[in-house]
Each structure stands twice: as structure tokens, then as C-alpha cells.
Amino acid sequence: MPEIHLGVLAVLGICIAGGIAGAWIFQKFHVPQVVGYIVIGVLIGDTGFGLLHPADIEALQSFNNFALGLIGFLVGGELSGSIFKKYGKQFTAILIGEGIAAFMLVGITSTLILYAVCNDWIISAAAGIVFGAIASATDPASTIDVLWEYRSAGVLTTAIVAIVALDDALAMTLYGLGTSVATILVQGQGGGDHSILLTLLHTFVELGGAILLGVICGFVLDYMMKYLPQNEKRLGMSIGMLLVCIGLAIAFKMDLILATMAVGIVLINRAPNRSKKLFETVRSFATPIYIIFFVLVGARLSIGSMPLWVWGLVASYVLMRSLGKWAGAYWGGSISKAEKPVRDYLGMAIFAQGGVAVGLSIVASHNLHHIEIMEGMRLSDLIIFTVTATTLCVQLIGPAFAKLAIKKAGEIGRNVTEEDVMAELDVAAVVDTGIVPLHEGTPLNTVVQHFAEQDTFVYPVVSNDGKIIGVLTFEMLKELLIDRDTWQWLVVGDVMQPVRHRLSSKMNLAEALQEMINNQVEALPVVESDENEKLIGVLDQRAARRSVGAELVRRKTAAA
Template identity: 45%
Template sequence: MNIFAEFLPDFLQFDAVDGASLILLFGIILLLGSLGGKFFQKVKIPQVVGYIVIGILIGQSGFQVLSASVISMLNPISSIALAFIGFLIGGELKTSVLKKYGKQFTGILLFEAIVPFFTVSIIVTLISFLITKNIATSLAIGLVLGAISSATAPAATTDVLRENRTRGPLTSTVLGIVALDDAVALILYAVTASVASSLLGYTGGSISTQLLFLAYDVFASIGVGSLIGFLLSLVIKNIMVNEDRILTLSLGAILLSSGTCELLKLDTILAAMAMGFFMVNFATVKTRGIFSLVEKFTPPIYVLFFVLVGAKLNIWNITPYVALIALLYLFFRTAGKSIGARLGSIVTKAPITVKKYLPFCLLSQAGVAIGLS
């Protein structure tokens, strides 16, 4: 039972929202989120942690300013945030960068995704079996958590990079990896979810069926983003001159991409990345300043996104078994990501800065991992 909610006046507990209360709610989230982010930044902790902590305090685990129904209603904000993030990541994927770092990206990506998958899957399965004595359930849990562990949070990662205004080979490598990491996580999840369903006696579809749905998700997402990005690039390249209009058109295209993916149940990040990729490579001169302008729109969107991520968490539902599995997951995912990133950097002969610091850049999780779970 949540005792904190009892201390909050009724008018500050949003069980449903209309026009006026929605404006008030956004004001509360942005104000508290910004203050929380600034406080954590002052004590040398990334501001994204502050946003999530504020979300926990005003969400299901804290004073319940946001009810579960309101959080669910605000889900489109997460989709919009991921679209902006994907668009900006796609803008970093210049063909010149891919030619220079492509093999390095691929090598590191495989190691940093596969190693945590095996470490988490094996340990969680073993410990869960020792507790439950049920091998099928334990293996199903281990495989699914292993697949989820391979994902990295593009939102949190890019926010920290933006906060510190980083540039160089390490930044290029991180952005390249998080751009592709979600696709690997989706593939692993599709396979393991099918295996887990079979182990638990469900008949939701064979592995081939799951892979077919996965292929549709990935390629259709990229197709939607590529089409919008290609058409947008043509318009900007041949018609648009005024930077303000280019910015407005770009923002409209990002929202169009996000909305289309929501309707078709596609991956918002992949679509937005494809759109950003087309814009930066096919309308290079005119879009050079657009990405920096779009980036200026993202701080309030980041605040809303991460506060809502924190608000969804409900620590009162955590049992001792779940807590133990969560701790094992956290420890062995961290170990797996660190070892995998290090091995990948060594094998691909990455620069010393990448070898030294990359493992610390791939530990955050949100977005895709929460969606898969």
C-alpha cells in the first residue's frame, strides 16, 4: 500500500485530465523535472537521473500525482520523444562516418549485445531454478531477461552526451551503436519470446512466425522513415530556402513519422533514424543547421519522457524474489555490457578512448527495454 498519496490534496492527484488540468499537469512535470535534473547535475550526477527520481516521487511509487490511467494516456509523449531522439541519432549517421567506423560499430555491437545476453540468461536461469525448482519457468525468465539486457537506452545516452556537449570518436561510436542496438535487441527478444512461450505451454506462434513479425516491424519501420525522409529531403533540397520553414517542415515530418508508427504498431526510433539519415545525407547543405535547431526543442521533451518513465515504476509491488532477480539482472548485465564492449573494442582495434570509456556509455536502459518487458 502507498502511504505517501494520503498526504497529497485531492486537486493534485490527477485520476483523469481535461484541457485545463492537462496544462497544469505538464507545468508540474516540467517544473519539478527541471529542478530535479538541476539538483542532480549540481552533485555531478547526470540530470536524467533527476528526472526519473522526480517521476518516482510523483508517480505510482510516491505521491501518485499521476494515476496509472493518466500515465497510460500520456504514452504518446514517449513515442514523440523517441522520434526526436531517433531523428537526431540518424542525423549523426553520415555516410562518411559509416565508411570510417562501420566495421568498428558492427564488431562492438555484436559483442556488447551478445555477452550480456548470455551472462544474464545463464545466471538468472540458475538462480531462479534454485528458488522455484521449475526449469521451464526459470529458463523462460532467463532467456527473456537476457534478450532485454542487450538493449541500450538511446534516450538516456544521447541526453548525457548532449548535456556534456561531447564530440570525437567515442561519441561517434556510442551514437552508432545505440542506433543499431535496438534492432539487435528486437531480434533476440522475438526468438527468446517464442522459445519462452513454448516452454510455458503457450501456442502463440512458432519462431519462424515471430521472426516474420520481427522482419515486418524492422523493415516497415525503416521503410516508413526512409520514405518520409526521402520526400522531405527532396522538398528541402529543391524548394525550401527559409530556415524557419525547413524547421517547421522537419518537426511536422517527425510527428508524422511518430504518428504513423503508432498507428501501424511499428518501431518509432528506427523510423525516425531512417528519416534523419536521409536528411543528413541527401540534403546536406540545407539541413546542416536544422539538427541543432531541432535539438533545442528536445530538453522539455526529455524531461516529460523520463519523468513518465519514473512515474510508471511501482516499487510497492516488488517481492523478495523479484528484487533478487532484479539485482542479479543489474549486476550481470553491467558485467556483460562492460566485458562485451571491451572485447569488441579490442577485436576491432578501436581508439584507446573507446576501449577505455565505451563500457560506461552503454549501461543505461529505458525505452525499448521497458517496452519489451
């Protein structure tokens, strides 16, 4: 079959449309949508139907960098200074615990497996150190996507965001040390201290430079936002500043996630009220970009034919890394006296492994490409394949475990807005069923007494056979209040407004309120259904929004 080469626009279209379809299918089985994105990517990549080739993915590398930059920026927006003042000790202990535990367990088991194959302790130990260092990295993108998808909020969610945000720095430090030691081992160098120190210095300069770059861009963006009151212009300026930050980070070989995360941290701490709306706008704008990013992650995961023992190495890597993340996080949470949900469930929420690990494996393969493990297999090929295969596995199971963690902690659905609450409710949930309808023949003097004794300013009007025929509001009575004589001979049917619109009790509340706004009415009668026009009550905009506000407060109070 001849190869199909698609243009960039067609590739992007397939990624977005296919990703949304995949997410919809997986959500039907209660699996996080990010898994659907990745699976679609695998299907259209070289492993599947071959619609996306490595050359196509490489051409979109800049797009991937932009997506990672947005993720870093939004993660930074979750990290206010008050959080670190309250939980800083916990975060440090957990971060070190889960990173070192994954490094040790994966490093030791990988060394033993490779020694059984090549019977060389030096090469086995060098590879084990590299695998352990890479295993310490956690993918923030898919983990954060699960938290956003399920509207999670609470102490566990806060800890997850902080840990995945800081994990890159720890992983790069361990990787710098690990690859330096591995290189020294395989080259048989004696004076290694100097090389390790240089590597450490280079790592810290790289991390420090990324933070400094992000802080500078953050201050510039904060200053510019003072003179841009419109949300559209603020969004444009933010995207432009992020692109500058990402481009400079790449040019100077810095961690772009850490740099853009610093931008978000500066904004949320310098101008929390002003930047809150900006982060919400960026998040809504970024949805198609996330979809493309995750589909391309899946398409990149090409799984070829490998010996059986390599699959054993992959299985042990996934198992030991997951065990290390869970046990290390539990240990760190225990010694720092973290809350029970953080101690028990944080480890399972950070299983995902993504772009950082794959990137580190590529760099490691360049440094160790000359080492042959066995005939026909070099250490560089083994590192690339193993990390790619393990990334596929943990990207599929990681989001599911992240969802399980926040579900066990009871934090799903707590980070909600009024729009979220209204989208979940129907009209029947907030309709006022206690309003007694007025009959069309009721004298106005009786009606005025109704309005005086009740808080309701809208009444449905029914005919003698019980069918709804109109509404009577306090506004309609204003002109008649002066002439009391008319109250004796006028009836409701003379002054009511014929009903032009009515709502079904099964209608979504958000849609119902929007319909009332479009028709410029404060209240509408509610019937049983479109088929059954039995009167249920009245939906008043103000009363409905008060009910929604009370439910929102209840959920946020529970989250706190």
C-alpha cells in the same frame, strides 16, 4: 488522503518545472541532469507523492512517442555515411559483442535464481531467456542526453551514438527469438522450428518496414526543404513529417525510433549543409519535450512490495547486464582493433535501459501471463516488476557512467560552438591590454602617428589624473585628415567622444559583445570592475571574435 487528479496542462507544467529544478540540484553535485528529471518523476509518481497516476501517464503516451521520435531523428542526424565507412567493422563487432554478452549473462543467472525458487527448469529457462533478450536493449535517450549536455565529441562519442542507435534492432531480434523459444518451452511444443522462423520473419518485416517508412519520409522531407528557405517553415515541415512517420509506425506496429532515425540519416547524407541548421533548431526546440519524457519515465517506475528473492533477481540482473555490456563491448572492440578509448570505455557508457526494455517486458507479460511461478505470483508480474525495477536502477547509474566514460576518454566539452566558447569566457580573457591610452591634451599630429604605426583603430582617452573620460576612433579623425594645419593646434580632448559605456573585465564575453551590438559600437574601454574604474584595456569586437574562433579551432582540432 484523497487522490489528486490533475489536468494535462498542470501535469505538463509540473513535469517541466520540477524537471528543471531536479536537474539544477543534481548538476550541483556533478550528476547528469537526466538523473534529476527521472528522480523528480519518481517523487511525483505513485512511488512518491502520487501527483501522477498511471492513468495520467497513459493519457500522455502519444507525447512520449513524439519525444522518442525526436530522439531517433536527432540520433540519425549524427550518422553520416562517412562514419560507417570508417568504423562500420568496429560497430558491428561491438554491437554483437555487448548484446550477446548481456543476453547470456543475464539469461543464465536469472534461470539459476528462478530454479532455486520454483524448482522447475522449464519455467526457469523460459523466464531466463526472456530476461536475457530484454537485457540486450540499451536506452538511447538518456545516453544521448548526457553526450549533448557535456558537449562531447571524439571517437568514443561517435561509437556510442552509433551503438545506441543500432541496439534496438539487435534487441528486437534477440527478443523475437527468445520469446518464441520461451513460449515453445512452456507450452511443450515439439515442432518449434516453424514458430521460430515465423517469429524471425515477423521481426525482420517489422524492422525493414520501419526503415523503409523512414527512408520515404526522409526523401519527402528533403524534397520539401528545397522550397522552404526560412528556418521556421523548415522546422514546421520537419515536425509535421516526423509526426506522420511516428503515427504510421505506431499504426503498423513498427519501431518508431528506427523509423525516425532513418529520416535523420537520409537528411544528413543527402543534404549535410542544408540539414545541419535544421538539426540544431530541432534540438533547441526539443528541450522541454525531453524533460517531460524523462520525468514521465520516472513517474512510471512504481515500486511496490515484493519478496526478498525478487530483489536478489533485480540485483543480479543489473550486475550481470552491466558486466555483459562492458565485457562484450571490450571484446568486440579488441577483435575489431578499435581505438583504445572505444575499447576501454564504451561498455560503461551504454548501461542505461529504458522505454524499449519496458515495452518488451509488457509484450512478454501478455504472452506468458498464464504461467505461475509460485502461489500468488505469475511470470508476467515478475517480468514487469523486475524490468521496471532494474530500469530505475540503471537509469540512475547509467548516465553517471556515461559521463565517466567520456570524461576518461577526454571528450567532454569538445563539441562546442562559438556561443559556447563565449559563454565560458569573461572580458578579461580577450581584452587588449597592450593599448596605451591617450591623454586628453595630446596634439593630433602625435595621435595620427599612433594610428599609422599601430593596428588599433580605437584608443581610450584619460584625463590628467588617469580617469577614463572618452574614446578616440579612426572614424573621428577622417574629416580632419585633409586639413593638416589643424593637427598642430587641436588636441585629443577636442575630437574625442565622451565615454557613455564601459565594460567590466569580469563581465561575461557573450553579454559584453551583445551590449556592444545593441549600442552599435565596435570597441569599448574595459575597466577593472564596476567598483574600481582603473583602465585595463580595450575590447574590440573583431579581435574578440578572432580569439574565440582560434579557441574553437583548437578544441575541434583536439577532438579530431
